[in-house]
Amino acid sequence: MERVPRDGIYVGLAVWVIFITGLTFAVSAVVSMRVLAGSLVVFGLLRAFLPSGEVPVIRSKAFDVSTYLILALALAYFSNWADVALRV
Numbered sequence: 001m002e003r004v005p006r007d008g009i010y011v012g013l014a015v016w017v018i019f020i021t022g023l024t025f026a027v028s029a030v031v032s033m034r035v036l037a038g039s040l041v042v043f044g045l046l047r048a049f050l051p052s053g054e055v056p057v058i059r060s061k062a063f064d065v066s067t068y069l070i071l072a073l074a075l076a077y078f079s080n081w082a083d084v085a086l087r088v
Helices: 007-025 030-049 059-079
Strands: none
Touching: 007 030, 030 059
């Protein structure tokens, strides 16, 4: 039976999203997108290797991991264009 993660996991995720948002303004959008992509890779690996209930579960383990990794690759690829409007 899958159990629900502790509330601290959700608080940590919210703090991490706030950190990524602040990183966008403090450093650059390119850096924040790459950090977010790295975070998705780490989260996907945690979902792959930790038992269900330690991290939030959305669908099956294979679906969750593949979605995180595909989104991470897309973010890493598109991060090259994150500051295009600033370069014009």
